[in-house]
Amino acid sequence: MESTIMKKERKGLVLFSEYKRGEGIRKALEVGRENILFELKSSKLKGRGGAGFPTATKWMLTAAAISEEKFLVCNADEGEPGTFKDRVLLMEYPELVFDGMVIGGYTIGAKEGIVYLRGEYEYMLKSLEDYLEQMRKDNLLGNKILGKKDFNFDIKIRLGAGAYVCGEETALIESLEGCRGESRNRPPYPVNTGYNNRPTSVNNVETLASVPHIVLKGGDWYMKVGTDKSSGSKLFSVSGDCNKPGVYEMPWGTSIRELLKVVEAENTKAVQVGGASGICIPESQFDRKLGYEDAATGGSIMIFNKNRDMLHILKNFMEFFVEESCGQCTPCRIGNVKLLEGVEMMEKGEFTFDYIEKLKDLGSTMQVASKCGLGQSSPNSFITILDNFKDEILNKRGNGAA
Amino acid sequence: MKKDKTSRTPVSQQPFEVEKPTDTNTIGGTVSIEINGEKMHVPLGTTILEACKEKKVHIPTLCHHEDLCVAGVCRVCVVEVEGFKTLQAACAFPITSPIKIKTSTPLVRKARRYVIDLLLSEHYGECYSCIRNQNCELQDLAHEYGVDGYTFGHVSKPTYEKDTSSYSVIRDMSKCILCKRCVRTCIDLQEVGVLEAIDRGDKTHISTFMEKPLADVICINCGQCINRCPTAALHANDPSDEIWEAIDNPKKHVVIQTAPSPRAAIGECFGLEAGHSMTMELNTALKRIGFDGVFDTNFTADLTIFEEGTELIIRLKKALVDKDASVKLPQFTSCSPGWVKYIEHFYPEYLDNLSTAKSPQQMFGAIFKTFYAQQKGIDPKDIVSVAVMPCSAKKFECNRPEMNSSGYKDVDYGLTTRELAKMIKEAGIFLPEMPKSHFDSPFGDASGAGLIFGATGGVMEAALRSVIEFVTGNKTEDIFANANILPLRGFEGVKYVELPIANVGPVPEILKHLVPSWDFLKGATLKVAVAHGTANAKKIMEDIKAGGKFSECHFIEFMACPGGCIGGGGQPIPTTPEIRKKRAEAIYGEDSSLEMRKSHENPHVIKIYEDFFKEGPCGHLSHKLLHTHYTKRGKFIA
Known part of the structure; x- marks a missing residue:
């Protein structure tokens, strides 16, 4: 089974360290929910998708929500330009990701886990499905996992359709429900009303993959790696x-x-x-x-x-956001277009410093006024590239103050 | 927390509905918050927008609409909430914890201004040539926020081609600001689902299935999207130029019929509060504009009661006496053209339940070009018949190919309330100042029963006022005080009423040739229902499909628009539950002020049966001129 998954020799302190499939689940079921949450809390593990929300808090809130049905969603929509670490985890360390999901499901009280797999990762669907099938055979999924009474949990995989915004958890949930990928208003948060209006914890692949190690070795061990505010x-x-x-x-x-x-x-x-x-x-x-x-x-x-043209890089990013904004909120949908137009003006040397400053101001407004993380973060590169490479971009081009 | 789990909108995105605790000191019932430093208590789940409204703090909105679920997409209502790094949309933020809100900080004002600037940069509009000039929420906001230039540029050419395919609704997407009110109206409020956002990013736009023209998709022409569009991206197909031409043509005899709902609402276009009926003033204005005859659609509403009521009696007799299994019951009303198109698309298998009676508008049209032409000695080809309706679907209805049984188009032009108001203004008339005058003969003034057709439940009430008297021989007033059938009134989505028939009276002369005796109804219970808005119609239809209680009804009134005709797609903008309520009150008020309040007492109607439709209701000629047939359209688009 595992032969279908290519494993490179990798070395690392946590994720790329030794782990045997099922170990984390066994320990988790042994120590119980409270202890899992205690270790997670002391590990200070934060969401690895980028937003950095404390995982223990998210799981506690989902666990505390009252509902007959809950869901654990693994966000494998790895769509941020330049990331490919989830692909490695899913292909080479599926035991970590899936064990993490089982532990998560047990902790929050979910019976169903869903992997929202990036559309472009369709090629790994078969091997992941096979892997899950093997887990079912080995009683790591399904009913009474590892003999634990009343613990039934299974995982299904759903493919995304290629929209960047679906990496945002509420847009991901909309997409899972068969709707257009658009972020929802928050509050309320998915931990209360998520997938199918049920409490849902959406966690990044890497976050989930860290969980089995933390459960096995403890939060204090995990805290030893990294910094105080960024553990592990x-x-x-x-x-x-x-x-x-x-x-x-x-x-x-x-x-x-x-x-x-x-x-x-x-x-x-x-x-x-x-x-x-x-x-x-x-x-x-x-x-x-x-x-x-x-x-x-x-x-x-x-x-x-040093051979790269920073404005060209910025243009590339802005073109990406103009296309990948879901298009629902004004600041993101039109704001990114305006920022891209600004880049094109700078390219041609047809701009005024005033207008570029205005666009930066627009960018900082987008950061606070957009509906979701996409629009809130899309101006980041515009602002930082212009701040840090002002000389290269503005003064070298055209006459500057044309 | 009352939430609709059947709705397409995720429960988490529906507004919280919390009953206000009577005792505000109840623990957990209210939350203490601060708006701009002022403390207040609000019920748990109140949105910031609602809380601000109560404190008289004005928050601008665009995508928010009282009739619709929350969207939170335009971002113009953003406010600062302490503890949040980002600004929060006031319309979409339910208050569940003690928060401190600031509504007018530099950051807030700047964000709002930028949002407006961004919208203006992509909104193709020269205000002075726009159909919504001075009635545009974007224009209002630009004014409110002191926009004195285009910060981020402005499109100078249309970005999309106009879709003018529909007789009823024109889509001008160059003016769309993507607030998605139309999408939410179409799919959540009406459960039709013609419009949706497609593509993404800067290419996002509102479109139809496969980007087909509106005329080729399952649009029911109700025009509710128009009523909720903040700009002119959606508007009705305006025939006023053609009507002016006809008025100015001395060879043409131009007649106009006015429906009760436009009369109850047109004052709003002249700055009046909602709820002023302007029937008599309008008569004068229309005569001054140059119409050759001004008539009351209520006349044919009264006629409809005869035709549709008789049809029901025939159906009941066939079913109960003749045991004819092919008879379809319940009978559905057919006067709302939006509803008719809805059932043609969504429930074509139930078309036989639909009354074959034409709508009052179309009946009048047929009469103008036959009876009226004879009386006046005018060649029907020279008659131009115009109908003022609260409705955009009426435009489609009058263009149905089958609506020409007289040999001529029954109604040449359907005009909305808004379009008529514009014509009146163009003629230099300020409606509220007009002296009052009556309708023209030979049709004269009509009954209050015809009048209340305009509000949801009104057709059923009008029908029952006559049915009760026809069948039992008693007065309606004996059962319902002042003949006001209150259980049928109000804005509840679906209403259901049972009426036991304890005793029967003699059959009136006009119906004797159809039913010799009422004995078959003795001891029966008449079951009727009313639905307004197609989402509510759907509830009844699904219940009927499943063999539920509505399948045992005898007669059901369906109106496509929320509130009935008073909330029609041709009515003045804006529309809110409050405005619709006031318009309905105006109509019921006018009804109760009348002497003649029952269709069967209308002497003009009785006379037209004596003089013209001599075989009586549902006779041969009335079948030819006053009844129609329908098309099985289905949901699937070729």
């Missing part, structure tokens, strides 16, 4: 101008400079942390640390060397 380790999907692109597990708190060294990047001008919706960091700030408290990321690290 993180998978970084590194791409761009470096000799060793790929997925790396590193403790939170690693500085950008350290990371660049590991992946053998030279002549680096800028690092985009957090994908298209992330921030762009110039060389002068390479000592900044990766973590929720400083340079946060869902995993995407894009490296640009």
Whole structure:
């Protein structure tokens, strides 16, 4: 069974460390819900999708919600440009992800887990289904898992249809329900009324994959890795101008400079942390640390060397958002178009500094006025690239103040 | 928390509905909040918008509409809530914990202004050439927020081609601001589902199935989307230019019929509060504009009661006396053209239940070009018949190919309340100042029964006022005080009334040739129901399909629009539950002020049966001119 899943030799402190399928589930069922939540809470594990919401809190809220039916959803819609770590976890470490889901289902009281798999990952559907089938045979899924009375849990996989916004948890739920992928108003939150109006915990692949290790080895052990505000380790999907692109597990708190060294990047001008919706960091700030408290990321690290044109990069990002906004709220739908138009003006050298400042101001308004995380984060690269590479972009082009 | 689990909208996105605790000190019943530093208590689940409204703090809105579920997409109502990093949409934020709200900080004002600027940048509109000029929510907001230029540019050319395929509704998507009120109206309020957002990002737009023209999809023409569109992206297909042309043509004899609902609402177009009926003033205005005859649609509403009532009696007799299994009951009303198209699309297998009687509008049209033409000695080809209706579907109805049994189009133009108001203004007339005058002969003034057709339950009430007297020989007043059949009134979505027939009287002369005696109804219980809005119609239809209690009804009134005709798609904008209530009150008030309040007492109707439809209701000629047939359309689009 596992032969269909290619396993590379990877090394890491947590996720890429030794783990035997089912171990986490066994321990979890042994210690019970309260202890799982206690360990999770002391581990300070935060959501790995990028938003960084404390996982223990999310599970506690879902567990506390009163309902005859609850759901655990694994967000595998990995759509942020430059991330591919969930793909590695699903293909090479499915035992971590699925065991994490079973533990989550047990903790919150769900009978059903749903993997929302990115449409482009359809190729792994078969092997994942086979893997789940094997888990059923081994009593790691289905009724009375590992003999535990009253614990029935199964997992199904649903494919996305390619919309970036469906990585946002409420849009993901809309999509699961068969609707157009559009984010919902919050509050109320999915932990109370989520999938099919039932309490639902939506967790990132990597978050779930961290859970079995925490359950096995304890929250304190996990806290030893990383920083105080960003505990544990993180998978970084590194791409761009470096000799060793790929997925790396590193403790939170690693500085950008350290990371660049590991992946053998030279002549680096800028690092985009957090994908298209992330921030762009110039060389002068390479000592900044990766973590929720400083340079946060869902995993995407894009490296640009000194031959790259920052405006071109920005244009690429903005074109992405213009297309990928779900189109429901005004700031995101039209705001991104205006930012892209601004980039095109700068490209042609036909702009005024006043107008560019106005657009930055618009960007900061979009950050607070948009309906969901997409529109709230889409101006990040516009603002940080213009802030950090002002000379390159504005002063070199045209006459500047045309 | 009352939530509709059958709705398409996720429960989490439906507004909280919490009963206000009578004792505000109840623990947990209310939440203490602060709006701009002022403390107040609100019931749990109140939205920030509602709380602000109570505190007289004005919050601008665009995508919010009282009739619709929450959207929270335009973002113009954003406010600051302490503890939140981002601004929150006031319309979509249910208050469940003590929060502090600020509604007019620099950040809030800037965000609102930018949202308006962004919308204006993509909204193709030169206000002075716009059908919604001075009645546009976007224009109002731009004014309110002091927009004095286009910060982020402005489109100078239309971005989409207009869809003018429909007789009723025109879609001008270049003016659409994607508030999705039309989408929510169509699918949530009406449960038709013609409109939806398609594509995404900057290409997002509202469209139909496979982007087909509106005339080719299952649109029922109810025009509820028009009533809720904040801009002119949706508007009715306006025939006023053609009507002016006919008026100005001396060879044409232009007659106009006015329905009760436009009369109860047109004052709103002239700045009056909702709830002023302007029937008599309107008569004068129309004569001054140059119409050659001004008539009351209620005359044919009274006629409808005869025709539809007789049809019901025939059905009942066939079913109960002749035991004819092919007779379809309950009989459905057929005067709402939106409902007719709805049933043609969604329940074509029930078309035989639909009364074959034409709507009052079409009956009058047929009479103008036959009886009226004879009386006046005018060649029917020179008569142009116009109908002022609260309705956009009436435009489609008058263009149905089968509506020409006289050899001419029954009704040439259907005009909405809004369009008529515009014509009156164009003629230099300020309606509220007009002296009063009566309708023209030979049809004269009609009964109050015809009048109340305009409100949901009205057709049924009008029918019962006559049926009770025909069958029992007693007065309606003996059962219902002042002949006001209150159980049929009000805005409850579905109403159901049972009426036991204890004793029967003699059969009136006009019906004797059809039913020799009422004995078959003695001891029976007449069961009737009323639904308004097609979402409620659907509830009844599904119940009938499942063999529920409504399948045992004898007669059911269906109106496509919420509130009935007074909430029609041709009525003045805006529309809210409150406005519809006032319009209904105006209609019921007018009814109770009349002497003649029952259709069968209308002497003009009795006379037309004596002089013209000599075989009586449902006779040969009335079948030819006053009845119609329907088309099985189905839901699937070729």
